[in-house]
Amino acid sequence: MSERAINIAVDAMGGDYYPEVPILGSLWALNVWPDGRLAVKLVGDQAVINREIQRIHTSKLYKFRKKYRDGDGRITVVHAPEVIGMEEKLVSIRKKPRSSIHVGLNLVREGQADAFISAGNSGAIMAVALVVLKRIEGVDRPAIATVFPTRKKPCVVLDVGANAECTPQNLLQFGIMGSIYARHVLDINNPLVGLMSIGEEDEKGDSVIVAANKLLRQYHAVGNINFLGNIEGWDIFPGKVQVVVCNGLVGNVILKMAETFFPTLVDALTEKVKTGGLDQKLFAGIAKTGLKPTIGSLKRDFDYEEYGGAPLLGIPFPVIISHGSSSRKAIANAIFKSCLAVRHDVAGKIRQSFQTLNT
């Protein structure tokens, strides 16, 4: 598979800043991906995409920044006349079979693309992906995973919103899928798996967690998973485990709360400076000399853009749901992560694991 080019279908009509951001992100990825055997199919309204590409061609970005060059013809446009809005409900989504999300996922199903990336309506992406690509046999509920920065290795948290309610079996399956993703896309050898609960002891948590703990321990004994046991909220950031298993409600709260940590501190710090907690002249000096790059580098460490979006695990092909407010960089990183998922055949490895699990 690594011999031929990897084809990534990118939803040009998804996210808060389409078509500009998906297109610039794609160009960035094409110009940066090391071996050049990467191609992007931009999916969306042909006229809109072409007009945007024209605009980029005549812009300063194109002229002066190598990463936004045209990618040597490795970018193609696939027409999709319909657009699904960020807040659109499932009822009306079903009536748009020619949307960029439908067309992009069909490219994957037909083998014309290896993966699909969208910063669009996440509910729509998941629903349409399940209809078009189906689940991997044995997977009861696909999960949306998110990669978190920690003080040590990054960690995969799943589910973060696809399944507010879960069974113990769902949680076991999340642990298996998260481990495979961490191993092959994040390159973490033998990732430790923790089950999110309210205490470390096996009997802590609600009835689903207690039962899931048992299933994970059993699978740890016979299968290919490195289960540590229950973990608690304070174990995430210090990096105690590399896979965090939880239901979609807990995962969604973790994800969204974490997103506000850094901005909250920066806001508070800025206000301190303004209100005289820190001398303004001094602060200006610090900003110029050393603190600003440090804060900047710290920001990168805690930056979700670096991890490029949330993979949908449990379906037969890589699909990545990027944040609606994704930047170009986030789109480029989502493309890189999906290339790794394709190269390492993460979906195939999940399929194999579930064949073993169910025999």
Place this chain on the structure above:
Amino acid sequence: MSERAINIAVDAMGGDYYPEVPILGSLWALNVWPDGRLAVKLVGDQAVINREIQRIHTSKLYKFRKKYRDGDGRITVVHAPEVIGMEEKLVSIRKKPRSSIHVGLNLVREGQADAFISAGNSGAIMAVALVVLKRIEGVDRPAIATVFPTRKKPCVVLDVGANAECTPQNLLQFGIMGSIYARHVLDINNPLVGLMSIGEEDEKGDSVIVAANKLLRQYHAVGNINFLGNIEGWDIFPGKVQVVVCNGLVGNVILKMAETFFPTLVDALTEKVKTGGLDQKLFAGIAKTGLKPTIGSLKRDFDYEEYGGAPLLGIPFPVIISHGSSSRKAIANAIFKSCLAVRHDVAGKIRQSFQTLNT
């Protein structure tokens, strides 16, 4: 009630640093509480407590720091020969009816104390409080609440661990109790209540949340609650609401995750400095001149010690569960908060609300 002294029973044998910290925290509170009509009953092994008080009397703390003086005889010792360990299970807790937790809660039941504070085994405090003090009529499940710093007003999150699984009715009751606490102890007029979910829309969340949303809306229409609707993880720190309603699993994850937020960033910043992300000499200069106090003041803003522990709501008297690692200041603040709860008769107001709710 404000005419007579407030008597607070403090568990002298609770927490990671007993008896020193509960005693010093009590002295601090006695010497600082404005009107002097505050008395503390230290509950625990008489010999141990007296020896510790002697030690404090001969220490520099006592000599040079006014807040650790003896409190003009307003501190008394109530003997309790048994101690419940931090990790002790309920089976063995039941066999210790003369523990400091049992004796302290019995003082409250008998009217010899107005409130009880302990940094000990939180499961034991809750279990014994329910046996000794019973629930307020109409309250199905008492909740542990925690006060969070935000960018605006502080906010009460409940439940944070007493009830991993909840019914919609439980969540409604948490909203009512949290509102009363926010109004009277945090002095927030008409506090906004949010129901933690995975999306703002009323239909988002699991089946319990969807049903609880309906109950809260109904109660908002007729009762004394200011219900905003569903909120998400990113709404906590910016301070969108002043009461966050959730089940104990979600609340416990929020609480413990938030505790690691500030230390994680400080660790990361320190490492940046060490690894050359920021010039060390410059950093030393900054630390001396302005950044350190700023970080310090920022730390105070996000400092859980300021909020003095987690009130147990739904029982007829104020009981505060402080963190096992509580400092003297945290114990003193827990005493202050419990005084406010006594003065404003928070438990009585909860009882009144539930009488209305059930008629």
